[in-house]
Amino acid sequence: GAGVSQSPSNKVTEKGKDVELRCDPISGHTALYWYRQRLGQGLEFLIYFQGNSAPDKSGLPSDRFSAERTGESVSTLTIQRTQQEDSAVYLCASSWGGLARGNEQFFGPGTRLTVL
Amino acid sequence: LAKTTQPISMDSYEGQEVNITCSHNNIATNDYITWYQQFPSQGPRFIIQGYKTKVTNEVASLFIPADRKSSTLSLPRVSLSDTAVYYCLVGVGDNFNKFYFGSGTKLNVKP
Structure with missing residues (x-):
């Protein structure tokens, strides 16, 4: 079956612009996770959804970051005023x-x- | 504050057994320990998971002592294609809402 898909694969933006990243999980998976990985570094946990709810958002780096999940399916990670x-x-x-x-x-x- | 600690890198030769240890002193009672493998420009891939004692599958073994404050991933006979970064992951937090990967161990397998 289909795996987890993300779009876009690459995004180049200018400082100060907003970006939206999309994740389509495997159908039927109730849990969804976002991580960040800087070049040459390990994975940094950002947020976890159980269904459409994120019990703890303290892993998000700043208030410019937000995430949502709808229909217990697709999730979007939004970064405002990118740096x-x-x-x-x-x-x-x-x-x-x-x-x-x-x-x-x-x-x-x-x-x-x-x-x- | 790092929740897990792993060696930054390890070298090995083809055909050897490799053991990578991860320390996780703050592991909670209900946490599982999971190891992932990551190749460049790819997302991590599940290798093995355990709660206590020993778990073995077709690619690796996982040894977990009774106090569960560490775990050791054992790769029996490595090949060049096993060159990758290996991460251990434990759930941390009373509500299991935060997950910490280790810093990862870069395994370099030489011919």
Whole structure:
């Protein structure tokens, strides 16, 4: 079946512009995760959805970042007034349930964001 | 504050067994330990998961001591294609709402 898909695959934007990143999880997966990975670094957890709810948004780097999920399916990560330090690969993953239940996360290919 | 600690890099040769250890002193009672593999320009891929003692699948084994404050990923006979970054992941937080990957271990397999 289809895996996790993300769009766009690459995004180049100018400092100060808003960007919207999209994630389509595997059908039926109730949990969805967003991570950020800067060049040559590890994964930084941003936010986790169980259904359409994000119990804890404190992982988002600043108030310029927001995320939502609708229909227990697609999720969007929005970055307002982008800064150069936002340049990174943004990875989305989904799983049958939350990690506490020991579920495997399936990752998408990521969106490479470059802020000029 | 880092929740997991791994060696930054390791070197090995083809055919050798490789063991990568991750420390996770703050692991919660209900947390599972999961290891992922990441190749350049790709998202991470699940390798193995466990809660305690030993788990084995077709590609790796995972050893978890009784106190669960560390775990060791064992790759039995590595090949050049196993060159990648390996991450351990544990759920952290009372409500299991935050997940921390380790800094990752860059494994370099030489011929």
